[in-house]
Amino acid sequence: MLSAIEQMDSVVFDLIQQEQTRQANSIRMIPSENYVSKAVMQATGSCLTNKYAEGYPGKRYYEGQQITDQIENLARDRAKKLFSAEAANVQPHSGSPANLATYLALIEPGSTIMGLALPHGGHLTHGWKVSYTGQFFNSVQYELNPATGRLDYDKIADLAKQHKPKILISGSSAYPRAIDFSKFDEIAKSVGAYHVSDMAHIAGLVAGKVHMSPIPYADVVTTTTHKTLRGPRGGMILCKEEYIKAINKSVFPGMQGGPHMHTISALAVALGEALSPNFADYAAQIVANAKRLAEKLMEYGFDLVSGGTDNHLILMDLRNKGLTGKPLAKALDRAHIVMNYNSVPGDTAGPFNPSGLRMGTPAITTRGMKEEQMELIARWINTVCDNLENEDVINKCGKEVQELCAQFPLPDSFVQPQ
Ligand code: DSN
Numbered sequence: 001m002l003s004a005i006e007q008m009d010s011v012v013f014d015l016i017q018q019e020q021t022r023q024a025n026s027i028r029m030i031p032s033e034n035y036v037s038k039a040v041m042q043a044t045g046s047c048l049t050n051k052y053a054e055g056y057p058g059k060r061y062y063e064g065q066q067i068t069d070q071i072e073n074l075a076r077d078r079a080k081k082l083f084s085a086e087a088a089n090v091q092p093h094s095g096s097p098a099n100l101a102t103y104l105a106l107i108e109p110g111s112t113i114m115g116l117a118l119p120h121g122g123h124l125t126h127g128w129k130v131s132y133t134g135q136f137f138n139s140v141q142y143e144l145n146p147a148t149g150r151l152d153y154d155k156i157a158d159l160a161k162q163h164k165p166k167i168l169i170s171g172s173s174a175y176p177r178a179i180d181f182s183k184f185d186e187i188a189k190s191v192g193a194y195h196v197s198d199m200a201h202i203a204g205l206v207a208g209k210v211h212m213s214p215i216p217y218a219d220v221v222t223t224t225t226h227k228t229l230r231g232p233r234g235g236m237i238l239c240k241e242e243y244i245k246a247i248n249k250s251v252f253p254g255m256q257g258g259p260h261m262h263t264i265s266a267l268a269v270a271l272g273e274a275l276s277p278n279f280a281d282y283a284a285q286i287v288a289n290a291k292r293l294a295e296k297l298m299e300y301g302f303d304l305v306s307g308g309t310d311n312h313l314i315l316m317d318l319r320n321k322g323l324t325g326k327p328l329a330k331a332l333d334r335a336h337i338v339m340n341y342n343s344v345p346g347d348t349a350g351p352f353n354p355s356g357l358r359m360g361t362p363a364i365t366t367r368g369m370k371e372e373q374m375e376l377i378a379r380w381i382n383t384v385c386d387n388l389e390n391e392d393v394i395n396k397c398g399k400e401v402q403e404l405c406a407q408f409p410l411p412d413s414f415v416q417p418q
Contacts, residue, residue, distance in 0.1 A: 031360020208283020
């Protein structure tokens with residue numbers, strides 16, 4: 001697949017080779033990352049990258065859409081089938097534009113939106129102040145219950161009554177527990193708000209039916225397509241039929257120009273994969289792996305936000321170890337275990353060196369790792385944490401990690417990093 005790059009641009013070729021090696025030889029635990037199949041990768045790199053297709057199937061502004069219309073319709077139909085949604089827009093370039101386009105479809109700038117605060121697990125685009133969503137809108141942020149580390153639906157309801165948002169956002173980027181979308185919907189309805197749900201992190205778990213679906217309960221659901229869902233990097237909006245006209249108009253021409261048809265073709269492939277029966281096994285294994293990893297980490301004395309996980313991710317609070325996230329994440333990276341530092345609820349450390357680590361199991365589950373390997377990973381995390389200054393110990397862990405990686409090449413249908 002890379003031979004033309006090798007011939008034409010040895011610099012980029014060499015960098016891609018290095019990244020392939022890194023991906024092959026490390027335990028990749030950033031919960032929003034994954035490995036896509038060969039089919040998804042090839043569609044992403046196909047001739048569809050050459051085509052402009054402003055507009056929607058049957059109503060474009062450029063000619064030559066005989067094939068693009070079929071591809072976009074296929075992606076939309078598969079998205080609707082997979083998630084039992086009434087309507088879908090598959091054009092958002094990623095999750096952030098999907099969220100902003102959704103808000104602008106439903107409400108006016110300056111209106112009140114209410115989402116989970118970033119340090120409590122929300123996303124930037126749920127109204128955090130450095131994001132335009134926190135500047136264009138009057139943003140009210142709810143937080144987790146400090147005692148339980150969980151969503152407090154009574155408090156969210158009280159805050160909603162007090163501020164009367166026009167949009168209530170459910171969903172998160174760093175919340176390890178199941179979300180009850182029916183409760184969010186009740187709260188939204190009680191104050192006359194739209195319920196917008198961002199299921200980016202858990203879309204694959206929803207597709208695999210191991211997490212409650214927001215689709216029946218939210219007016220509009222946004223998602224990225226590349227996390228647990230294991231598609232190309234992109235975004236998608238699913239909604240009730242009554243909103244699709246406004247959503248479509250908001251995505252194009254409101255927010256974006258031409259859709260990325262190569263991504264949409266790869267999304268169609270990924271949605272086809274997610275509709276296959278074995279996708280549910282993959283989703284269930286992601287959760288089983290995260291649960292086993294969480295149990296083992298707690299046995300080693302790590303403090304996990306909310307005391308465990310129900311989904312694909314774990315948020316570790318390092319304050320009981322007298323540590324912040326960055327030095328540990330960097331030491332783990334030297335041992336080829338890759339995760340991200342993350343704020344935890346009530347964090348007083350800054351966002352560049354917060355008190356937590358966020359880790360997840362989607363990519364390692366795609367590689368075929370199971371509960372037994374989670375026990376090894378927990379042991380390495382603990383060893384590195386106890387030996388932050390000891391490069392010999394870190395290197396020894398790194399070698400063991402690479403040996404494990406060699407035993408878990410990706411399945412044949414996936415792109416084999418070298
Ligand atoms: N950057 C993504 C994540 O890692 O969760 C959210 O957009």
